[in-house]
Amino acid sequence: AKTTVGRDVCLYFSKEMNQRSKTQLRMEGQLHRAIERGELFLEYQPVVDMSTGRISSFEALIRWRHPELGLVTPDNFIPMAENAGLIESIGDWVLENACRQLKAWQTRGHDHLSMAINLSPVQLRKAELAENIVSIVEQTGISPGSLTIEITESALIQNLDTAVSIIDRLSSVGIRVSLDDFGTGYSSLSYLKRFPIDIVKIDRSFLQDFPSHAHDTAIISAIIAMAHSLGLHVIAEGVETEEQLKVLQNLKCDEIQGYLFSRPISREQATALLSSPSNIRRQVWAAGSNDK
Numbered sequence: 001a002k003t004t005v006g007r008d009v010c011l012y013f014s015k016e017m018n019q020r021s022k023t024q025l026r027m028e029g030q031l032h033r034a035i036e037r038g039e040l041f042l043e044y045q046p047v048v049d050m051s052t053g054r055i056s057s058f059e060a061l062i063r064w065r066h067p068e069l070g071l072v073t074p075d076n077f078i079p080m081a082e083n084a085g086l087i088e089s090i091g092d093w094v095l096e097n098a099c100r101q102l103k104a105w106q107t108r109g110h111d112h113l114s115m116a117i118n119l120s121p122v123q124l125r126k127a128e129l130a131e132n133i134v135s136i137v138e139q140t141g142i143s144p145g146s147l148t149i150e151i152t153e154s155a156l157i158q159n160l161d162t163a164v165s166i167i168d169r170l171s172s173v174g175i176r177v178s179l180d181d182f183g184t185g186y187s188s189l190s191y192l193k194r195f196p197i198d199i200v201k202i203d204r205s206f207l208q209d210f211p212s213h214a215h216d217t218a219i220i221s222a223i224i225a226m227a228h229s230l231g232l233h234v235i236a237e238g239v240e241t242e243e244q245l246k247v248l249q250n251l252k253c254d255e256i257q258g259y260l261f262s263r264p265i266s267r268e269q270a271t272a273l274l275s276s277p278s279n280i281r282r283q284v285w286a287a288g289s290n291d292k
């Protein structure tokens with residue numbers, strides 16, 4: 001009986017795995033064609049400067065408009081793209097489109113605007129990435145200083161040698177580097193001294209119960225203070241409430257990003273938002289004016 005059960009279990013599992021890999025393969029094939037079919041698109045989430053209340057940059061965030069499944073978010077297809085060897089071409093697509101869009105906005109008079117794009121840990125395994133990024137910047141005609149590359153702390157640690165050579169190269173031409181989801185990985189602030197990193201982006205998990213949790217407030221306060229003493233710029237992501245905004249203002253956080261100001265939005269919505277920055281400025285001042 002035992003053997004029968006064992007065999008059944010085996011059969012069951014292999015059938016399951018077979019089905020899963022079929023679905024997987026099908027999705028991978030669809031993702032492969034998604035670029036050519038124009039199913040990938042970018043949304044842009046504004047980052048607001050705390051001292052002026054203006055939009056200083058946008059972060060480009062990829063989405064997939066799947067013909068049957070509808071909108072697929074990056075957490076649900078980036079890992080697949082990484083496994084299927086598609087992340088390089090998707091990464092190039094993101095970079096080209098985000099830089100081209102930035103150029104268009106700069107040409108329309110928003111010349112101080114910058115753009116942040118996310119890199120996958122898998123992209124950081126190939127040193128050629130740096131030259132690739134530099135040449136896309138040249139082709140699209142944006143100034144290198146208006147591009148920020150976001151790398152997660154754990155991606156940096158996973159590929160230390162290659163990642164450092166990429167960061168060094170990008171930094172040498174003036175492209176800025178930001179450490180995304182900061183505080184969730186295994187690195188420490190002492191790492192920051194060793195790499196030419198410009199920006200620290202505090203992970204939104206620290207803001208979830210903040211400022212009601214004294215603990216999280218202390219961590220955020222410490223990150224901001226240490227980052228500043230190292231000459232780094234600090235962005236808080238995932239700011240959803242005015243209360244969080246106030247505390248971050250008191251802690252001298254430089255920039256904020258989150259649903260309080262705007263969710264990731266379409267290119268058209270972003271263009272409209274750029275031409276009405278005073279609304280945002282008023283919101284920051286209103287929220288920050290009480291207990292400063």
Ligand code: C2E
Pocket residue numbers: 045060061062073074075078094118119120150180181204237238239240257258259260264
């Ligand atoms: P991330 O770079 O840390 O991006 C921030 C994520 O938090 C985004 O999710 C954004 O929509 C969400 N978010 C922003 N403000 C708030 C807020 O106030 N509250 C909450 N609850 N969420 C907020 P999204 O767009 O689903 O992206 C998820 C992750 O996927 C990104 O995390 C990034 O790691 C990755 N990703 C996005 N676009 C790309 C891309 O073009 N290439 C690569 N390699 N990864 C990407």
Ligand code: MG
Pocket residue numbers: 059118150180
């Ligand atoms: Mg990011």
Ligand code: MG
Pocket residue numbers: 180181201203204237
């Ligand atoms: Mg992040």
Ligand code: MG
Pocket residue numbers: 181
């Ligand atoms: Mg994240």
